[in-house]
Each structure stands twice: as C-alpha cells, then as structure tokens.
Amino acid sequence: MPSESDRTAKNPPRWFVLLAWYAHRALYRVTRGRIGLWTPKDAAHWGTMRLTATGRRSGRARSVLLGYFEDGPNLVTLAMNGWSDGEPAWWLNLREHPDATVELKDGARAVRARIAEGAERARLWKRWGERMDDLDAHAALRSTETAVVVLEPRT
Template sequence: MSTVGTLIRRLGHRRWFARAVRLVVPVDRQLGRLTRGRIVALGIAPSLIITTTGRRSGEPRSNPLLYVRDGEALVVTGSNWGQAHHPAWSLNLLADPAATVTLDGTTLPVRGTLVEGAERDRLWQLLLAEWPAYQTYVERSGGRDIRIFRLTPARSADPTRTEGS
C-alpha cells in the first residue's frame, strides 16, 4: 500500500475526516460520472458507483461506495461515515434490490441482498481489512447495526428459454 493510502486509512478514523469526505461526496459523484466509474472515492480505495431506485421518488440515485470482492460478488456497507442513521441508498436497496454498479467504466446490473448472521461477520472482517475505520464508524453511530449488502450480478432471463424447458 502506498504512503498516501496508509495515511488516508489512518485519517479515516478521525471525525473531521468523515465530515470532510461527506462534503466531497457530490464532487466524487460527479467525477465518477465523468470518468464512467474509473475514478471514484478520489482513488483512495476500491470504489464503485451504485445506482438504486429512490424508494419514494422512483428516480435513479447514484452514490460512490467503497467495496470488497467476495468471489463474483461485490460487498458494500452502509456505514454512512458513522452517522446515527442509515444511508438512503441502503433503504432504497431494501425497497428494490435491483440496482446497477459502475466499476472501472463498465455498468453492470446487480441484485442487492442484506447479509446477516455468520456470513455478515465473515464479510465484516473483509470490509475492515480494506477500511479499518469502519469499526470507528460503528462506535460513532451509537452502535447502529451497520448494514452489509452483497451485490451479485443480475442474471438476465434467457429469451430463448421457455417455461418448463
């Protein structure tokens, strides 16, 4: 890991860092759009752009997120930088698990699944290895159960296949 990456991971635990990053998210979102997902989260960690459907508006809502890979799935967490409430994108994903992710310039349909139990514990460890500040965010959020989602590639229906074949 680069010196800058190490420094940023240390700063990730600081309350002022989380506040500053929240202010940068709109810029990061725009940068992700302009680069078709090639540069997200200011390049500090593996990042993607998730687009969910607004549960009230029905409009597409895009957000940059850090992720880890677990096989062919992508794993994201609704840490919301340690705020007391869940991020809107996680509420949207619970209401409609169909979403898209833009990753390295490619947009892929995915299905989001809330992970619980032992699988959640296993994936939490993967997330902490990538961004140790997540543990600080749990404490800062007042112990809120931070949601973890597995984003699996959506399988499109085979148009040549008929019912029963």
C-alpha cells in the first residue's frame, strides 16, 4: 500500500474540468442564483462565490464562479486555472483592474484584489491545504507558482 508521501496527484481530463465549469455556471444561471453559491461550512470546507471583474481587453464585466474561504474580513481564492498551466483569465483581469464585486450566498460586496506574498501566502496556502487533499501535489503539476489571491473589502 503506498504511503501518503508516495501519492501523486492526477488531474481529470481538461474536457471534464471545462464541462464541470459550464454545468456549474448553467445551474447558477438557470436557477437565477438560488443554486450554485454556498458558504464555507467549517475550517475543512470552502465555499463558492461569483466574482465579477472588468475585462482587461474588452472593458466589459466578466463573471466567474470560484472557491473561497474567509480570512477575517477578506476572502481568499487560488488562481489555479483548474490546475492547468497558465493564469486564469479572471486573475489576469484582476491584475489589470483590481476593483471587483463578489456575490456570496448572503449578498454582494465590493472588493479589491491583491496577491498574498511571503509569510501571509504561506499561512493562507496552509489553510487551503486543510480544505483540499493533495494541494501541494496538484500545484506541483503546474509549471508556475499558483497565486493566492486576497479579496479585501472596499468602501
């Protein structure tokens, strides 16, 4: 029997990841937001939010559903692109236009995005690891470091 350190992460096929994303968004849209968002249940589970940012090229509002957890007043997510290489479009948009809005199960709020660095990144990465099996193994499949994105409340 392999030990935990011997396990290697395996991503599902890209077509499956895309299908899951499309199905989640369709369910959210068809139910007009009644299904598709949830709050983190406890320290071992993440929630989902709808992030709306300004497109870096189009200037139009672009929305995506993302996993998150709360860190005090901040929301924390990973720019992981389904564990594939490359940065997700929503993260590229936020780097260009960091002001955005998020819709949570309990309402909307205005946020400003930034990348976590140093000790803060290590702490938040560890907290993600409590919510996701094999986080480090999945991250190792990417050729670049996965950004830990902090969404701070803005007034």
